[in-house]
Amino acid sequence: MIVHNRPQTSLDIDPVLRDQIAPVLPQRLRQAILSLPEEVRHQLEEVRIRLGRPLQVYYGGREAFVTLAGLTSPRVEDGHLVTDEDIAQTLNLMTNSSLYALEEELKRGYLTIPGGHRVGLAGRALLDGTGQLRGLKEITTFNLRIARDVRHAAEQIRHLLIDSAAYRLHNTLLISPPQCGKTTLLRDLARHLSTGTLHAKLPPLKVGIVDERSEIAASWRGIPQHDLGPRTDVLDACPKAEGMQMLIRSMSPNVLVTDEIGRPEDGAALLEAIHAGVHVVTTAHGFGMHEVRNRPVLRQLFEQGAFTRYIVLSRRRGPCTIEGVYDRRGERVQTGSEDHD
Amino acid sequence: MIKLLGGVLVLAASTMAGFRIANRYGDRPKQLRHFVSALKVLETEIFYAATPLPEACQRIASRMPAPVGEFFQKISDKLRDGRGLTGDGAWQEALSEMRGKLILKETDRDVLRQFGRTLGVSDRADQIKHIHLGVAHLTAEEAGARDDQARNEKMWRYLGALLGLAVLILLY
Numbered sequence: 001m002i003v004h005n006r007p008q009t010s011l012d013i014d015p016v017l018r019d020q021i022a023p024v025l026p027q028r029l030r031q032a033i034l035s036l037p038e039e040v041r042h043q044l045e046e047v048r049i050r051l052g053r054p055l056q057v058y059y060g061g062r063e064a065f066v067t068l069a070g071l072t073s074p075r076v077e078d079g080h081l082v083t084d085e086d087i088a089q090t091l092n093l094m095t096n097s098s099l100y101a102l103e104e105e106l107k108r109g110y111l112t113i114p115g116g117h118r119v120g121l122a123g124r125a126l127l128d129g130t131g132q133l134r135g136l137k138e139i140t141t142f143n144l145r146i147a148r149d150v151r152h153a154a155e156q157i158r159h160l161l162i163d164s165a166a167y168r169l170h171n172t173l174l175i176s177p178p179q180c181g182k183t184t185l186l187r188d189l190a191r192h193l194s195t196g197t198l199h200a201k202l203p204p205l206k207v208g209i210v211d212e213r214s215e216i217a218a219s220w221r222g223i224p225q226h227d228l229g230p231r232t233d234v235l236d237a238c239p240k241a242e243g244m245q246m247l248i249r250s251m252s253p254n255v256l257v258t259d260e261i262g263r264p265e266d267g268a269a270l271l272e273a274i275h276a277g278v279h280v281v282t283t284a285h286g287f288g289m290h291e292v293r294n295r296p297v298l299r300q301l302f303e304q305g306a307f308t309r310y311i312v313l314s315r316r317r318g319p320c321t322i323e324g325v326y327d328r329r330g331e332r333v334q335t336g337s338e339d340h341d
Numbered sequence: 342m343i344k345l346l347g348g349v350l351v352l353a354a355s356t357m358a359g360f361r362i363a364n365r366y367g368d369r370p371k372q373l374r375h376f377v378s379a380l381k382v383l384e385t386e387i388f389y390a391a392t393p394l395p396e397a398c399q400r401i402a403s404r405m406p407a408p409v410g411e412f413f414q415k416i417s418d419k420l421r422d423g424r425g426l427t428g429d430g431a432w433q434e435a436l437s438e439m440r441g442k443l444i445l446k447e448t449d450r451d452v453l454r455q456f457g458r459t460l461g462v463s464d465r466a467d468q469i470k471h472i473h474l475g476v477a478h479l480t481a482e483e484a485g486a487r488d489d490q491a492r493n494e495k496m497w498r499y500l501g502a503l504l505g506l507a508v509l510i511l512l513y
Contacts, residue, residue, distance in 0.1 A: 026425050089425030096393035097420050097428045100465040103391070135464065 013042050013146075020115030021047075021146065026089035028068055029055065032080065035070030044146050051087050051140035054079020061315075091139055094119055104237065106135035108213070116147040116218025116225030147218050149226045153181060153320060154188035158198050160311055160325050161189065161281070167201040169193070169255060170309035171274060173301075174283040175292065181319035182283045183215050183259060187226055189281055190216065190257045194229025205279075207232040208253030210243035216259060241265035244273050255279045267297040274306055288312050288323070289330055302330065348512070352505040359501010366494040368444040370486035375409035376453070377479045384472045387465060394428050394461050395420040408442045415439065428461030449486075452478040 022030045025047075032055065033047060043060035050056075054065045054076055064072035065079030073079065094113060095102055105111040110120045123139035161172050176182050189198070196204030211217050211234055217224035219236040228234065233251045235243045240258050247253055256273050258266075261284050273280055284291075284298060292298045292310060301307060310326040325333045379401045386397040395417045402414035412435050419431035426434070436443075436453060445453075456475035459468070 023423060027423075088427070092427050093423070093425040096395055097426065097431070097461045098391075098393040098395075098397075099462055100387055100468045101391040101393045103464055 013044065016115060016146070017041065017044070020113065020117060021144065024090070024093045024113050024119075024144075026086050026093065028080075029082075029086060029090070032066050032068050032070045033057075036066065037070075037072060040064065040072055046146070047142075047144040049082050049086065049090055049142040049144070051082055051084065053082060055082055087140060087142075090142055094142070103135060107133060109136065110213075112214050112218055112220050112225075114220050114225065116149075116220065118145045118147060118215065118218070119143065120145065147225075148184070149187065150181075150184050151188065151191075153184045154192060156320065157185065157311055157322060158189065158192060161309060162199045162202060163308070167199070169198075169202065169205070169279045169281075171279055171307045172281045172309040172311065173261075173292070173298075173307045174281075174311050174313060175286045175288070176283070176313035177287055177315070178285065179319075180313045180315045180321075182313065185313075185320060186257060186259055186281065186283060187216055187228065190232060190255075191227060191229040193255050193257075193281075194231040204229075204231055205254035206252065207255050207257060208244075208247035208251050208278075209234045210238055210240050210247060210256065210258045211236050212238060212240050212243065212258070213260075216257065241269035244269040248273060248276055248278060253278060255281060257281050259283045260285065261301075262297060264297055267301050270301060271304060271306055280306075286312075287314070289326055293330065344513075348509050351508055351512075352502070355505030355508065356502040359497050359499070359504070362501070363494045363497035365444050366486075366490045366497065369446065369449070370483050370490055372409060372444060373449060373479055373483040373486055375405055377476055377483065379405055379409055379413060380456075380472050380476050380479070384469060384476075387468050387472070391465065408439065408444075412436070412439050412443065429457050429459075432457030432460050446482075446486075449479075449482050452482060 017034060022034060025033060029049065036044070036057065040057060040059045044057060045060070046058040048056040048058070056063060056065050056079060057072070064074060065076060066072055067078060068080045094111065099106070102111055106121070109122070110118055112118055120143035121136055121139050122141040123136045125133055126135045126137050128134040161170050162168070163170055174182055174185060190207050190209060192198035193205050194207045196202065207229065209216055209228065209232060211219065214237055217228055217234040217236065218226055219234060222236055224234050224236075233247065233253065235247055238246065240261070241263070244256055244258065247256065256278050258280075259282060261267065261270065261282050270280055270282065286292065286295070289310060289312065292302050305328050308328045310330070312323040312326070314321050314323045316323070327333050382401050382404065383397055386392040386400065392400070398413045398417035398420070402410045402417060404410070405413065415435040415438060416431045419426055419434055420428070433454065436450065436457065452475065455478075456471065459471040461468075
């Protein structure tokens with residue numbers, strides 16, 4: 001698969017809003033979002049569009065309701081009430097008026113738009129004869145999450161992934177609650193590994209990414225929307241366990257990168273990869289090491305010594321605050337850069 | 342001399358009018374056939390490739406001759422113009438804008454309008470069903486149009502000239 005090396009200026013949000021976000025919003029909402037105060041625009045994380053509810057944005061960890069003129073207010077009644085027409089137009093713009101082209105996406109409940117931004121969907125579930133989820137209809141809620149390709153997000157932790165004795169890459173598990181920037185970190189780490197800039201003594205590596213939820217590479221129609229380095233292969237929207245085996249067979253990666261390990265088959269596939277001599281860098285939802293020791297799949301990996309490095313993150317001091325670094329046996333490693341309270 | 346010239350003009354005009362009417366009888370089945378082919382291309386695009394409507398219509402437009410191709414080009418353009426039209430909205434707008442160029446009867450338009458309502462709003466299996474239905478209706482219309490053509494096309498070719506002659510005889 002070809003990885004697009006698209007130079008992306010991550011700091012300037014306005015072109016992103018204008019060229020990627022605005023085209024999927026109906027005229028009036030577009031106007032509102034583009035005229036948000038500068039402070040809000042620059043930290044914009046989520047735009048919430050719910051039928052019959054006020055338009056809402058999340059930015060820099062805060063929330064506000066938005067009027068049609070783009071003014072923000074903490075009061076619910078000030079926000080523009082989203083109409084049927086807003087919802088219908090949003091859906092058409094986001095799906096290219098072609099619901100049939102998005103059956104998989106509707107089953108998963110989200111879709112990716114150009115630029116790699118993620119749109120979460122909710123509405124009425126549609127079940128097939130056996131009670132399996134077949135998709136969504138009467139979609140009434142959108143959660144537009146602005147993807148930011150933050151370069152050097154992994155600056156603080158990149159040295160933690162290197163075994164300083166042998167200059168080898170640690171098999172690493174990043175643990176954090178949602179919204180702490182795990183995926184952003186993973187993306188930057190993958191890019192560093194692929195370009196060979198992670199560490200001076202570590203050569204560039206072939207990186208294989210299994211991107212089950214299209215989040216790391218944010219592929220749109222199979223094309224990664226983020227720059228992930230020149231030696232990276234992305235398997236988009238593939239179940240992790242199968243994807244890892246497939247990549248090992250087909251792409252001979254040095255490092256496998258995936259996110260959100262949780263199912264038993266993910267654990268088995270990870271172990272297999274490690275036994276095959278492939279390094280892994282992955283993430284799990286959680287708040288600390290006790291979860292690694294207690295959740296079935298993670299515990300098994302822990303007991304088998306699959307990971308040689310655990311990095312626990314939180315949002316205490318902004319995204320990617322390092323809470324602790326642990327070794328294979330789960331013991332705290334002094335790193336010098338972490339903060340102690 | 343002037344009388345002769347006038348006579349020739351009357352004859353030429355009425356013959357041309359006859360041919361134009363005859364051609365309309367020939368164009369209707371041709372355009373219906375093109376619509377049927379277009380829907381079949383759309384079926385392939387939707388079923389095998391799940392191509393989104395704007396691209397699918399663009400591809401159809403590049404394969405189909407003028408009025409039908411232009412119709413699909415319009416739909417593609419409308420879907421991309423940022424107004425957030427539904428497939429239906431774009432289809433009906435294009436249909437009314439192309440009114441003059443599509444030589445269709447009201448029944449043909451009804452079939453097309455009906456088909457447009459379902460465009461893009463359901464899953465693939467459902468889209469295919471609607472396309473099949475549309476193709477069946479259009480094929481029926483086409484058969485009717487061919488009958489009309491057989492009955493009327495030749496007649497109007499002659500009728501124009503004959504009416505011109507009749508006028509000439511009356512004038513002389």
